[in-house]
Amino acid sequence: MIDPSVTVGSVRLRSAVMTASGTAGYGSEFAPYVDLATIGAVVTKSLAPYDWPGNPAPRLHPVHSGMMNSVGLQGPGVDAWLTRALPGLLDTGADVVCSIWGRSVEDYRRAAEMLSDAPNSVVAVEVNLSCPNLEGRGGIFAHDADLSAEVLAATEACGRPRWAKLSPNTDRIAEVARAVTQAGAEALTLVNTLLGLALDPETLRPTLGNGGGGLSGPAIHPIAVRAVADVRNALPDTPIVGVGGVATTADAIELMAVGASAVQIGTALFADPRVLARVRDGLVTEAARRGLGSVAEFTGLAAL
Ligand code: SIN
Numbered sequence: 001m002i003d004p005s006v007t008v009g010s011v012r013l014r015s016a017v018m019t020a021s022g023t024a025g026y027g028s029e030f031a032p033y034v035d036l037a038t039i040g041a042v043v044t045k046s047l048a049p050y051d052w053p054g055n056p057a058p059r060l061h062p063v064h065s066g067m068m069n070s071v072g073l074q075g076p077g078v079d080a081w082l083t084r085a086l087p088g089l090l091d092t093g094a095d096v097v098c099s100i101w102g103r104s105v106e107d108y109r110r111a112a113e114m115l116s117d118a119p120n121s122v123v124a125v126e127v128n129l130s131c132p133n134l135e136g137r138g139g140i141f142a143h144d145a146d147l148s149a150e151v152l153a154a155t156e157a158c159g160r161p162r163w164a165k166l167s168p169n170t171d172r173i174a175e176v177a178r179a180v181t182q183a184g185a186e187a188l189t190l191v192n193t194l195l196g197l198a199l200d201p202e203t204l205r206p207t208l209g210n211g212g213g214g215l216s217g218p219a220i221h222p223i224a225v226r227a228v229a230d231v232r233n234a235l236p237d238t239p240i241v242g243v244g245g246v247a248t249t250a251d252a253i254e255l256m257a258v259g260a261s262a263v264q265i266g267t268a269l270f271a272d273p274r275v276l277a278r279v280r281d282g283l284v285t286e287a288a289r290r291g292l293g294s295v296a297e298f299t300g301l302a303a304l
Contacts, residue, residue, distance in 0.1 A: 098118065263294070
């Protein structure tokens with residue numbers, strides 16, 4: 001028997017496979033496609049301490065090897081999510097990671113405080129410091145190590161492990177990673193989307209309502225692998241959750257081999273939500289084929 005569970009810091013996950021923030025609705029929509037109690041966790045769309053309308057449509061656009069998005073962090077706010085969406089998700093047996101965002105340090109503090117009495121099945125809080133779609137309204141926090149650390153320090157009141165989600169749009173990712181770890185992040189989620197721009201070939205206007213957006217999907221997978229490898233090298237004791245272009249078991253193993261303890265799947269879910277179950281099972285099958293006793297043993301296996 002191969003043990004499919006992994007740990008991310010103090011959090012034990014039933015599988016190494018989670019949804020990526022913002023790619024699985026409120027989570028319970030995925031129950032017809034995968035038993036949510038058998039994946040690592042459902043990670044929510046990032047929530048502010050207030051409801052937020054997001055960016056003008058269109059908000060998603062497929063491109064070669066991936067997808068562009070500029071959703072603009074639309075959401076009902078933490079309190080509305082706790083009362084209206086979370087109960088249905090918990091009924092599925094899922095463990096949940098609640099992602100939070102804000103336009104100021106104070107926003108993050110309030111969002112974290114609102115989670116202080118959340119049920120224990122909210123096993124961690126992912127602090128999203130890296131949305132690329134808020135230019136002119138705060139920018140990307142994760143491009144500033146000091147500000148990122150300030151945000152992390154402000155979110156302690158959530159009373160559960162915090163994972164800092166960082167941006168690949170910087171060559172300072174290891175520096176930011178160190179700062180947020182020292183400020184209280186128990187783990188790092190690497191990486192969010194890459195800044196991009198796509199035009200309609202006929203009108204030559206941006207395909208997204210907000211102009212540019214974030215690129216995700218297979219195109220960014222090697223960038224995620226590099227970011228995980230670099231941060232693991234700089235901070236070998238800090239757990240990492242790898243995210244970026246995971247669509248197959250091999251993609252997940254690649255991120256784990258360079259140091260991730262678990263992975264998140266995002267863009268691939270838009271094509272087929274069953275990819276969660278395929279990669280969950282594929283990791284077990286592949287661990288057995290390689291003579292490992294557990295999926296967790298993939299972490300750090302790379303011959304770098
Ligand atoms: C968005 O809602 O615009 C994307 C969120 C993110 O990339 O963090």
